[in-house]
Amino acid sequence: MLAGPALAESKRPDADKSRQGGSFTSTRAADKNALRQPARAVRKHQRMDFVLGQAIFEKFWVSAPSTTTASDGLGPLYNARSCHQCHVGNGRGAAPDVEGKPPASLVARFGSSGPEPLADPVYGAQLQTFSTGGLSPEGRIKLAYSSKVIRFDDGEQVSLRKPGHQLDLPHGELAATTAVSYRSALALAGVGLLERIPEAQILRNEDPRDLDKDGISGHANRIRIDGADRLGRYGWKAGQISITAQNRQALLTDIGLSTPQYGESWGDCTSSQIDCRRAPHGDTQHLDGVEVSNAMLDVLNTYVAGLAVPARRNPDEPDVQAGETLFRTAGCESCHRSSFQLMDGEETISPWTDLLLHDMGDGLADDQAEHLATGREWRTPPLWGIGLAKTVNPEAGFLHDGRARTLLEAVLWHDGEAASARRFVLGMSAAERRQLISFLESL
Known part of the structure; x- marks a missing residue:
């Protein structure tokens, strides 16, 4: 298993706050290509693999047969023709x-409310909305939202979008036991570093029974x-x-x-989808x-694992400093942890996550379990x-489903273990809210 690109000799932890990815920090200007940069720590002899991996990531696949066998095999059912089509600019x-x-x-993932991620017996693990040849797509997502108004203590209001999407399924209904979860693409910056955080550092932040009585019970x-039980680090x-x-998994289902x-050359097609x-x-x-x-998968892994973390701005x-103080005072850092030391012990990074569930x-629950994750639980996403x-x-x-159009909307959807932090934000003044967002925008 490839754990990511080998690194040049690590340096001592950098006190510069802007270098949140350590030697994986990019100093490129903050433009549309800011998340597409190779980390400086990727060794020179691996730069060609990085470039080849980027080509595969951005390649538009075609249906078979074709004259370019290294680019055909799309589908027969699919959601996108390239990785880049979902991860635009390697972002959200x-x-x-x-x-x-x-x-x-945005995809519709199928599973169950039980611990095993069981696929739907007809539609498989995911609804594919496109198809090749004479096949019909499995269906389509019909977008629908209702409004939910949130009022701050100072009287200002924000309207949140509550998804109520439906599925158009021409091939029959889902099984009664199938749960649907709408998922949006995650940003890729710094994902290679998450694999290098020692497992012990992640597990020491677990408190599933909330023994310290702070309201946070991550696991x-x-x-x-x-x-053997392996630690999950990636995915929502x-x-x-x-x-x-x-x-x-993404190559297969997406x-x-x-x-x-x-x-399986047919991707996510089930045994009932004979033509597929x-x-x-x-x-x-x-x-x-x-x-x-x-070989193709190896260079793709090298590319994704070697993506740099953008430097913080200002x-x-x-x-920004006032916003960071508010972030910590609200208790946000109980889950969005700012510091981990990498396996080599020489570098400290600031991913702003604990990688725990x-x-x-209820507002964010999807009723779909995934291994030990319940329908109400989500991994803390990195904020860098x-x-x-x-x-x-x-x-x-x-x-997870792209419902929030702004960072403030995303904060206001937090509940459950984050209810106390949300309550703190609702009590902020307008100036303090702007400071909090300024801090998040600096990451």
Whole structure:
């Protein structure tokens, strides 16, 4: 399993607040390409693999057969033709607009309320909204929202969007036991560093029974593989153990591409989708008998793992510093932790996450379990790079389904274990709210 690119010799922890990714911090200007930069710590001899991986990440796949066997195998059912189509500029997915078509970055995931992530017997693990050849797509997402007005103590109001999406399913209804979860694409900056945080550092922040009585009861997700429980780090519910595992799953369910580990050339098609399983495929002998060979997957992993973390902007400005103080006073850092030491012991990074699962309340619940994660629990997402979300993708949304159009909206959806922090924010003055957002925008 590839754990990410080898690094040049680590340096001592950098006291500069702007370098939240340590030697993985990019000093590039804060523009639309800010999240597409290679980390300086990626070794020179791996730069070519990084470039090749970027080409695969941004490649538009075509249906088989074609004259370019290294680019065919799309589908037969799929959601996007490339990784980049969902992760625009390596950033977050778009905030779905009720008046338009759902973006490629929003998918309907199928599972169950039980501990095992069971797929729907007809539609599989995910609704694929596009198809190749003469096949019909599985269906489409019909966007719908209602409004929820939140009032601050000073009288100011904010209108939140509450999703009420529906599925148009021409091939029949979902099984009665199938739970639907709408998921938007995550940002990719710094994901290689998350794999290098020692497991012990993550687990020491667990407090599933809230023994310290602070209202926070985070716990790790565990995925059983070959008889052993592995720590989940990636995905909205920490359901994947590594970048490699996350990439394999995305290739299969989002694009319909087979890998040596997931050899199904038909992607997410179930046994009841006979025509889909009989459709032409791109499995090729010189590509390890599949559509994405181990060599292709390796360079893709190198690219994703080698992406830099953007430098913070203006961390010493008074409003930003005041906002950071408010962030900590509200208790946000109980989950969005600012400091981890990497495995080599020489660098400290600031991802603003604990990588643990937390109950976020009824408003964000999707009733879909994932291994040890319940339908009310979500992994704390890293905040580094969040201030550039709209710069990289002006249509970017926040939270697991992109419902929040602004950072303030995202904060106001917090509940459950974050109810106390939310209550603190509701009591802030308008000036303090601006300072809090200034801090988040600096990350």
